[in-house]
Amino acid sequence: MTQPDQPAEITFRGIFDSIPISIWVEDFSAVVSALDTLRDQGVVDLGSYLHDHPGETERLVQLIKVLDINQASLGLYGATSKEELFGSVDMLFTPQALDAFRDELVAVAENRPGFTAEIESRKFGGERLDLLVSVVPANPSSGWGQVLVTATDITERKQTEAELRESRASFAAIVDQNTDGIAVVDAGGFIRFANPAACSLLETPFERLVGSRFAEAAHYRVNDELEVRRSNGASGVAELGSIETTWDGQPARLVVVRDVTERKHLERELLQAQKMEAIGRLAGGVAHEFNNLLQAMLSTAEARLGTDVVGRAGKALLQELEPLIQRGRSQTRQLLLFSRREEPHLEPLELNHVLRDNIAMLERLVAENIRLELQLDGRNLRVRGDQGQLGQVLVNLVVNAADALPEGGGITIRSGMRPNGTHSTESAGQGQTRQERPGQVWFEVEDNGTGIPEHVRDRMFEPFFTTKERGLGTGLGLSVALGIVSRHRGSIEVDSREDHGTRVLVLLPGEQVGSNAAAVRQDPAPGFVPGCGERVLLVEDEAATRSGLHDVLEMLGYKTVAVGDAEQALALDPTLTFDLLITDLMLPGLSGAALAERLRERWPDLGVIVISGYSEDRIAEMVQNLESAYFMHKPFSMTELSHEIRVALNEK
Numbered sequence: 001m002t003q004p005d006q007p008a009e010i011t012f013r014g015i016f017d018s019i020p021i022s023i024w025v026e027d028f029s030a031v032v033s034a035l036d037t038l039r040d041q042g043v044v045d046l047g048s049y050l051h052d053h054p055g056e057t058e059r060l061v062q063l064i065k066v067l068d069i070n071q072a073s074l075g076l077y078g079a080t081s082k083e084e085l086f087g088s089v090d091m092l093f094t095p096q097a098l099d100a101f102r103d104e105l106v107a108v109a110e111n112r113p114g115f116t117a118e119i120e121s122r123k124f125g126g127e128r129l130d131l132l133v134s135v136v137p138a139n140p141s142s143g144w145g146q147v148l149v150t151a152t153d154i155t156e157r158k159q160t161e162a163e164l165r166e167s168r169a170s171f172a173a174i175v176d177q178n179t180d181g182i183a184v185v186d187a188g189g190f191i192r193f194a195n196p197a198a199c200s201l202l203e204t205p206f207e208r209l210v211g212s213r214f215a216e217a218a219h220y221r222v223n224d225e226l227e228v229r230r231s232n233g234a235s236g237v238a239e240l241g242s243i244e245t246t247w248d249g250q251p252a253r254l255v256v257v258r259d260v261t262e263r264k265h266l267e268r269e270l271l272q273a274q275k276m277e278a279i280g281r282l283a284g285g286v287a288h289e290f291n292n293l294l295q296a297m298l299s300t301a302e303a304r305l306g307t308d309v310v311g312r313a314g315k316a317l318l319q320e321l322e323p324l325i326q327r328g329r330s331q332t333r334q335l336l337l338f339s340r341r342e343e344p345h346l347e348p349l350e351l352n353h354v355l356r357d358n359i360a361m362l363e364r365l366v367a368e369n370i371r372l373e374l375q376l377d378g379r380n381l382r383v384r385g386d387q388g389q390l391g392q393v394l395v396n397l398v399v400n401a402a403d404a405l406p407e408g409g410g411i412t413i414r415s416g417m418r419p420n421g422t423h424s425t426e427s428a429g430q431g432q433t434r435q436e437r438p439g440q441v442w443f444e445v446e447d448n449g450t451g452i453p454e455h456v457r458d459r460m461f462e463p464f465f466t467t468k469e470r471g472l473g474t475g476l477g478l479s480v481a482l483g484i485v486s487r488h489r490g491s492i493e494v495d496s497r498e499d500h501g502t503r504v505l506v507l508l509p510g511e512q513v514g515s516n517a518a519a520v521r522q523d524p525a526p527g528f529v530p531g532c533g534e535r536v537l538l539v540e541d542e543a544a545t546r547s548g549l550h551d552v553l554e555m556l557g558y559k560t561v562a563v564g565d566a567e568q569a570l571a572l573d574p575t576l577t578f579d580l581l582i583t584d585l586m587l588p589g590l591s592g593a594a595l596a597e598r599l600r601e602r603w604p605d606l607g608v609i610v611i612s613g614y615s616e617d618r619i620a621e622m623v624q625n626l627e628s629a630y631f632m633h634k635p636f637s638m639t640e641l642s643h644e645i646r647v648a649l650n651e652k
Contacts (some may be wrong), residue, residue: 012185022073024149025138028108032144034060035109045577046109050102057102061093067146075105078123096120104135108144113137130158181257182248185214192247201238202256214255226257235263288586290328291613291634292542298325301549302638327634346488348511349390351381351441352415358391359413362398369408372398377416380518381441382511384495389484392413397445397504398479404449404502415443417510440512446503450494528642531557535576536647538562539569539583539595540611545634549582552638555643566590570598578603580649585612593626607648611636 016023037048043049050057066089069082077092079085093101100117107115114136121129131151138146181198183191194209202209226238244256255531303311316583355376363372368503394413401411420442483494489509498504538556540546546562553560561578563569581599583592590598596608608629630648632641 004124016068017071019073020069021069022151023070023154024066024073024151025068026147026149027145028147029145030063030065031060031105032108032145034063034633035105036403039109043095047102047106052106054098054602061089061098061101064089075122076123076151077129078125084124092121093515094120094122097230100133107135111143113140116539119156121151129153129156130155155644159412160496170270179259181255181259183209183214183255183257184245184251184253185242185254186247189213189215194250198257201259237264259472272558277525287583288613292545294325294328295635296542296544297321298635298637299545299552301325303548303551314422328635343387346384347386348385349383349385350378350633351383351385351390351443351508354385354387354390355394355413355415355443357387358394362395364442365395365399366410366411367404369524370402370405371410373410373412375412375414377414379417383414383441383508384511385508386484390488392479393484393506395505396445396478400478401445401449401502404447404451406450409448412446413443417440417441418507439509439510442505442507444503444505446501448501451500452494453498454504484527528556528639529646530642531645534579535580536560536580536582536645537569537572537599538566539566539581539587539592541565541584541587545584551642553582556638556642558645566592566595566598569595574602578606580607580609580645582645584610585614593629596626596629607651609644609648 038046038049042337066086069085073085074080074082077085079088095121099117103117104115114134116132116134119131119133121131123129130153132154133152134150135147137144138148167565181201182193182195183198184193186192190212191210191212195204196206199206199209204212226240239258239260239262240255241258242253245252245254329461355374359372359374366372368545398411398413405411416631418460482492484505485508491507493505493507494502531553534552538546538553538560539551540549540562541564543564550560550562558580559570561576563572567589569583575625580601581596583595585592587595592610592612596606596610600606600608610626610630611634612627613634629646629652632644636644
């Protein structure tokens with residue numbers, strides 16, 4: 001290359017080398033001639049031809065002649081001299097750059113004013129280089145024989161764009177997969193974007209949701225809450241939250257719709273549990289007081305029946321009083337059982353007894369215009385179950401049936417046993433035998449009320465689901481019943497038609513009949529067991545109960561000292577000796593259990609019977625550390641007491 005000898009050329013050279021953008025001066029005349037040859041050979045669609053003949057594009061690259069390069073080009077490509085670049089032009093063309101060059105050749109063939117493209121190239125060290133390349137004729141009036149090529153380094157920009165695309169893709173994936181509904185709402189209240197969760201919660205396809213007003217699509221129920229439909233078709237509740245943002249450069253709000261149905265249910269369940277706990281404590285206290293009163297009445301009645309103080313009419317009256325007291329005992333025990341929430345305590349039961357024991361309470365629970373009828377199977381329906389929990393199932397079903405009879409009607413309670421089946425068993429050396437297995441014991445509650453709509457039947461055992469007006473039901477009755485029956489290894493079947501009533505059938509495993517079957521719990525053997533003059537210390541703070549029990553103990557043949565609290569018991573003459581302590585659990589000051597421990601320090605062989613009107617599980621909890629003690633739940637009869645005393649005395 002000759003040295004410049006004109007001042008203008010010297011000036012141009014100075015500017016050319018000082019410009020920070022890479023500039024190439026290239027001779028394209030051989031390329032233009034080759035393109036003319038292809039046209040003469042009948043190539044009309046140059047782009048398609050070059051695409052189908054990739055080697056032709058590479059050949060045309062070889063025809064480019066570099067005339068000059070400025071200093072910025074050396075730094076861009078990491079070259080040490082212009083000569084190094086002159087001889088390495090083809091090396092700079094990556095496959096992607098060749099594709100761009102093919103489009104450039106089409107621009108040359110069509111004699112366009114210029115060409116611009118983003119291409120991928122590489123430095124001499126192999127490092128990737130992203131360039132914005134512009135190609136224009138050096139002298140537009142003379143065509144594409146000589147061109148100027150400028151190359152701007154956009155590597156950092158391309159990296160930033162790639163990172164931004166990746167970030168946007170990650171953000172889009174997070175938004176699309178988020179279980180919370182996310183929507184963008186503009187200043188006019190129109191939805192501009194919504195993720196799949198928002199479309200699902202608002203029950204509107206994306207195409208219809210975007211462009212609609214959010215307030216119309218959401219159907220606000222209360223402030224910051226809306227009613228939604230869950231994927232299973234059930235209704236639910238969603239909370240709303242929002243923050244300020246922009247969308248397409250305009251102010252907007254990012255709205256988050258969160259399904260809080262489960263949380264709301266848990267909150268209601270917790271509240272219900274707290275209410276039930278409070279009711280349980282109240283029921284326990286009420287039952288305790290009633291049991292003390294019943295104990296005083298029962299003991300007094302039994303004591304009077306054993307004397308000549310009352311006449312024949314008085315004894316008849318007392319005899320009529322006794323079953324009423326026993327009925328009251330049954331009801332208070334049911335009240336205690338219903339207040340407990342626990343795993344069932346399975347024991348042999350006769351199902352008809354359970355049903356009959358609850359009928360009196362049920363008659364008080366239903367309206368006067370509702371008739372209760374029992375149709376019980378005459379057979380012995382043996383079942384292993386928790387009497388209190390099975391009674392709760394019956395109550396829940398009857399109350400639910402009564403709610404379906406707003407104008408009155410009838411409720412029928414039936415019981416029975418499904419026919420026994422048979423199964424094959426194998427005995428060693430005897431081959432196949434057929435052995436009877438127990439059938440299913442059942443009871444059902446049928447009403448002639450409004451029936452259950454078809455769309456409700458599939459959800460009637462769902463917790464918190466109710467068709468009753470707000471405040472008239474929790475939606476827990478049937479779900480609790482199902483839970484109890486399931487824990488008894490049973491099942492519930494429902495047969496209902498609208499306007500034709502409902503029948504709810506409870507199926508329970510029957511008890512195996514045979515030598516290995518557990519016997520149904522029986523009451524103590526009839527007749528009381530008399531004492532033999534043993535000394536008994538009775539501690540009871542209720543005066544009427546204390547007086548009645550004292551008389552009963554004396555009638556049974558025990559020498560009895562009765563006091564009202566632990567302080568009086570501990571103040572007794574230490575020279576006195578006692579064989580048995582009968583103490584109420586809840587005493588003023590020191591408890592009955594603590595009193596028993598103190599008195600055993602004085603009389604190590606002292607037998608102990610703890611009595612209480614509270615539930616049996618509460619008694620067991622409070623006396624768990626008291627060894628060799630017996631427990632009796634108030635009220636109890638003289639016969640029951642006499643048997644328990646003999647057990648306690650014989651075991652000490």
